[in-house]
Amino acid sequence: MPGAIYAEGLVKTFGDVRALDGVDLDVPEGTVLGLLGPNGAGKTTTVRCLTTLLRPDSGTAVVAGIDVLKHPDAVRRSVGLSGQFAAVDEYLTGRENLQMVGQLYQMKAKAAKARADELLEQFNLADAADRTTKTYSGGMRRRLDLAAALVVSPPVMFMDEPTTGLDPRNRQQLWEVIKQLVSGGTTLLLTTQYLEEADHLAHDIAVVDHGRVIARGTSDQLKARTGGERVEVVVHEREHIRAAAEVLQGFGKGDTTIEDHMRKLTVPVTGGAKLLAEIIRELDSRGIEIDDIGLRRPTLDDVFLSLTGHLAEAKDEDTGETQDPKNRKRGKETAK
């Protein structure tokens, strides 16, 4: 039996762009799927197809047990959506926006008001509740948009980059809200550029690239697939980077990644602490001085990098520019 969200072979083209090239997904009821992928991979297009905002060219999709292509209206009544770009009415206040959503879902006025109050409190918007949302900051709009998606608790929710542009405290709070929601039985498909978020919230992760799911599994499974541990070395002298790379390559189980500006080298290994000692001896015998060396497990960043060839990027909401969350991208190259 298919899960609460099921898609098979979804294809969507825009002119020459094949945004979705056969997306398959299956999300069991009451679980969270994290959809990860670089910019332009097809995440938003997938969400839009599954929530009836776009009609796929081909493929099948079933959400909450309802065929998305055959019964889009019924699907709309069963899903909640919070989009990548906040969709609030600028000329209404925060409170009015939420009450309006409640009424759209045929809630009684009193119930809609009570629910709005509850959500305004939960999303730290109580103080600004009676201002028009035109005056809201980016993070406030985003929170209001998320609150709007939660006015009624639909069995299936879609959230497209829910915490982009939120400060760390608001992000943490949203994570708590999401956890509560899921423990109440909601099924959630979440896209995010913050891999830590996927690690924290998602039972399962699907990595998309070029309109296809290229890897699927739990965070631990994907990390294990990416291969054992990593040795990270920071050399003291920039001139020693190449020589150190040669040493690491000899011990590594894959390519050595070099971050020039930080004089840092990273290589996947198997063999743990014993290997670390050997590497230190070898570097020492070649006169390569090190500032730091350590062993760490692969992160989801490593998974993302090895699968898609580049690091996840986070968009800065104020500037609209694309930035690397950990500022690690510049000068990053791979020694073959």
Ligand SMILES: Nc1ncnc2c1ncn2[C@@H]1O[C@H](COP(=O)(O)OP(=O)(O)OP(=O)(O)O)[C@@H](O)[C@H]1O
């Ligand atoms: N309405 C549209 N018209 C033309 N091309 C589109 C349209 N919507 C999406 N695309 C293209 O489809 C591809 C997938 O876009 P999509 O928005 O799904 O990516 P995404 O994974 O959500 O990226 P991001 O991380 O930047 O949000 C991109 O090449 C994009 O330019």
Ligand SMILES: [Mg+2]
């Ligand atoms: Mg998107």
